[in-house]
Amino acid sequence: xxxxxxxxxxxxxxxxxxxxPIYQRAYSWTEKECRQLWDDIVRTGENDAVNAHFVxxxxxxxxxxxxxxxxxxxxxxDGQQRLTSLSLLIAALAEALEDHPIDNFEPVDGFSPRKLRxxxxxxxxxxxxxxxxxxLSQTDKDSLIAVxxxxxxxxxxxxxxxxxxxxxxxxxCRKQSPLVGVTMPNNIRKVVVFPAPFRPKKPTISPSFTxxxxx
Numbered sequence: 001x002x003x004x005x006x007x008x009x010x011x012x013x014x015x016x017x018x019x020x021p022i023y024q025r026a027y028s029w030t031e032k033e034c035r036q037l038w039d040d041i042v043r044t045g046e047n048d049a050v051n052a053h054f055v056x057x058x059x060x061x062x063x064x065x066x067x068x069x070x071x072x073x074x075x076x077x078d079g080q081q082r083l084t085s086l087s088l089l090i091a092a093l094a095e096a097l098e099d100h101p102i103d104n105f106e107p108v109d110g111f112s113p114r115k116l117r118x119x120x121x122x123x124x125x126x127x128x129x130x131x132x133x134x135x136l137s138q139t140d141k142d143s144l145i146a147v148x149x150x151x152x153x154x155x156x157x158x159x160x161x162x163x164x165x166x167x168x169x170x171x172x173c174r175k176q177s178p179l180v181g182v183t184m185p186n187n188i189r190k191v192v193v194f195p196a197p198f199r200p201k202k203p204t205i206s207p208s209f210t211x212x213x214x215x
Contacts (some may be wrong), residue, residue, distance in 0.1 A: 008055070008086060008191040012120045012133060017073040018032060020080050020137045027140045027160050029081045032131070034164045037085055038182070045187025055082050057194040073135075077198060084144065086191065087134050090120050091147055092168035093184060108185040121148050 026036045037055070044053035048093065058079030062072050076083065094116040095107050106112035122131055129135055136144050137160075142159035147165050 002046060004151070004195065005052075005054075005192055006195050007189065008117045008151065008185060008193050009120060011058070011193060011195055015074055015133070016081060016194060017130065017133055017135065018067070018076050019073045019135045020076050020140075024080060026138050027080065027136060027158060029160060029164060031163065031167055034080070034085055034088075034167055037082075038089070038168070042185045044190050045184070051190065052192040052193050053190050055086075056143045056194050059196045059198055060107075080191070082193070083134055083139070084136065084146045084161075086188075087121060087144070088161070088165045089188070090116055092165060093188070095123070095150075095169060101117075103127055111185040123199075127132050131150050134180065 040053055044050050056079065059077040060074040060079070061077060062074060067075055067165075093111075095112040097107075097111070097113045097116070104112050104114060106115070121133055123133065124131075132145060132148060134144065137154050138158075139154075140158045140161060142154045142156075143161040146153045146157075147161060153162055
């Protein structure tokens with residue numbers, strides 16, 4: 001396993017899909033962690049002397065490890081909380097931009113509502129679950145999809161998804177440095193992760209086992 005530094009937005013854009021295995025715990029970040037994430041991103045963006053904000057590693061396995069294609073989903077072993085929270089933040093930013101009086105407002109290149117969704121939240125040419133960049137487990141999945149699709153949340157909703165998305169859309173920092181301005185897109189661009197692919201050794205057949213079929 002080897003971790004290399006990568007800009008979060010670049011990593012998300014080039015990756016076809018992230019899937020949270022069913023054995024992983026549900027999304028659990030509270031308002032405290034999300035406010036800390038927001039404050040760290042804002043503080044980094046306001047400091048020209050700081051080039052990056054590291055949010056941690058994202059450890060994953062390529063699904064279908066030995067039959068990998070360019071569209072193979074990545075099974076996330078570690079990093080679900082960060083991936084989900086940043087996805088909610090991007091969805092909130094897209095919503096804020098849509099509220100701007102100028103249609104398809106793009107304060108910074110690549111940060112229009114359509115581009116934010118098509119680059120970082122969905123795969124526009126795919127259908128079904130493959131349409132979404134991040135597939136969560138349990139009740140989290142339907143709630144995140146509803147947020148991305150701008151639909152009403154399901155009855156059996158994820159409270160963390162609901163509350164943290166609301167937090168990002170109503171963050172007090174919008175009063176000082178609105179999401180629809182230039183500052184927040186530039187801040188998010190400084191977010192850096194360590195993508196760490198986990199590649200277990202391919203199983204081999206011992207000579208003693210094959211001998212039973214060739215002797």
